[in-house]
Amino acid sequence: LIPPPAGLRNPNNTLVDELEASFEACFASLVSQDYVNGTDQEEIRTGVDQCIQKFLDVARQTECFFLQKRLQLSVQKPEQVIKEDVSELRNELQRKEALIQKHLGKLRHWQQVLEDISVQHKKPAEIPQGPLAYLEQASANIPAPMKQT
Numbered sequence: 780l781i782p783p784p785a786g787l788r789n790p791n792n793t794l795v796d797e798l799e800a801s802f803e804a805c806f807a808s809l810v811s812q813d814y815v816n817g818t819d820q821e822e823i824r825t826g827v828d829q830c831i832q833k834f835l836d837v838a839r840q841t842e843c844f845f846l847q848k849r850l851q852l853s854v855q856k857p858e859q860v861i862k863e864d865v866s867e868l869r870n871e872l873q874r875k876e877a878l879i880q881k882h883l884g885k886l887r888h889w890q891q892v893l894e895d896i897s898v899q900h901k902k903p904a905e906i907p908q909g910p911l912a913y914l915e916q917a918s919a920n921i922p923a924p925m926k927q928t
Contacts, residue, residue: 795841798838798841
């Protein structure tokens with residue numbers, strides 16, 4: 780990977796090694812014994828800020844490295860970039876198609892719920908009114924006795 784200016788890091792380390800080390804340093808500073816011992820809060824804050832800043836700097840360097848590689852790839856092999864773009868577009872279309880199907884399923888469900896509610900509201904009007912109306916309706920639903928042979 781692209782080395783940073785001299786003196787900033789070990790020349791044997793890669794940018795990824797440096798990123799990992801700075802990330803571990805962030806956690807180490809957060810869980811250090813100094814927090815438990817209750818040392819000066821401002822000193823702790825400064826140390827944590829320095830670790831986080833170093834991590835962010837190395838992360839930017841890493842991002843620049845990959846952006847440079849991407850630029851080189853686009854110049855040397857433009858068809859590869861187009862293939863990747865087409866692949867990303869296909870994946871996006873599949874994701875959106877799945878989302879559409881999910882929403883259509885929900886739509887059908889709620890249409891059925893609304894239809895069921897509409898049918899339930901219409902039924903009371905179809906039921907005959909009067910003192911024997913319920914008995915007449917209930918007896919209409921009783922099956923006729925089977926003939927024994």
